[in-house]
Amino acid sequence: MTASSPHTSSPAAPLRLTSFSHGGGCGCKIAPGVLSSILQHSANGIIPPELLVGIETSDDAAVYRLNDEQALVATTDFFMPIVDDPYDFGRIAATNAISDVYAMGGKPIMALAIVAMPVNALPVQVIGEVLRGGQDVCKLAGIPIAGGHTIDSVEPIYGLVVLGLVHPDRVRRNRDARAGDVLVLGKPLGVGVLSAALKKEQLDAAGYQRMVATTTQLNTPGPALAALDGVHGLTDITGFGLAGHTLELARGAGLRAVIDWSTVPLIEGVLDLAAQGCITGASGRNWAGYGTAVQLDPALPPLAQALLSDPQTSGGLLVSCAPDAVDAVLALFQNQGFGGAAVIGHLQADSTPGLTIRP
Secondary structure (H helix, E strand, O other): OOOOOOOOOOOOOOOOHHHHOOOOHHHHOOOHHHHHHHHHOOOOOOOOOOEEEOOOOOOOOEEEEOOOOOEEEEEEEEEOOOOOOHHHHHHHHHHHHHHHHHHOOOEEEEEEEEEEEOOOOOOHHHHHHHHHHHHHHHHHHOOOEEEEEEEEOOOOEEEEEEEEEEOHHHOOOHHHOOOOOEEEEOOOEOHHHHHHHHHOOOOOHHHHHHHHHHHOOOOOOHHHHHOOOOEEEEEEOOOOHHHHHHHHHHHHHOOEEEEEHHHOOEOOOHHHHHHOOOOOHHHHHHHHHHHHHEEEOOOOOOOHHHHHOOOOOOOOEEEEEOHHHHHHHHHHHHHOOOOOOEEEEEEEOOOOOEEEEEO
């Protein structure tokens, strides 16, 4: 039995949300190479001194200083369905959007909904379930959905604008990572593989539950991590995969990241599904965009490249911290329910910033 069978609108007329979209979750992102080309041709805008974080180092959210004690964190994230259950879709999309505030070390304070739905094709009840899922996640995060915008669309799209607050001294940027830092990953990889298996109806009920469990787990350790003196950089792993977002952090800091593949945690069952061909097209597009900046050890297993570039919808936090802070970082993750957090590598000085993957 596949996981999709219990997640339909009715036995007589099953409704698959994913059938309405050409991509799903963070796999919808524009490929990194194409995005870089687009941004290169965009005009430079106003950069006030209060703007602490903009687009220059590929950080997760913008940060604007309000005063000596407060800075505003602002982000937006939305995508097409990664699952067929509308309630789960809403939960996953909301969790993913809120994560960017946590990844800057901030505490979310409110959200605005972004809703685009094919209103003539989807029952009102289904659209309502998407919104209910997002609302329930925002309740867990302790924030209201205070407004938003809706349009009629060919494909279903849902997400949030999320605002948060952080002390200016606790903003954690990519560029603040340091040589000698240890890299700690908060969640296991494999969401893209699971979503590909779901589309192919090869994901069983247990696999579906693992997928939903990881993608709806709020990255709440973010603010507490940012408060640790030894934590220098934070980001979250989403659509560009572990390799892509680690590369952004390394380039932002002008360093080389080294990942030990054998230590990277994977969601149960992901290796087998990937071996069966359950790999997203976004994985290949990701690698085409940044693969030339990644040094792969020839002794790596054949599937390593696909899993390193696997798009993670609502993935885990990646922490760059001093070696003497590792125990505190891991304990913080453990205490907040992230039992799969693991040390996966380190950062080192290099004349050519980039990423190296070792067995």
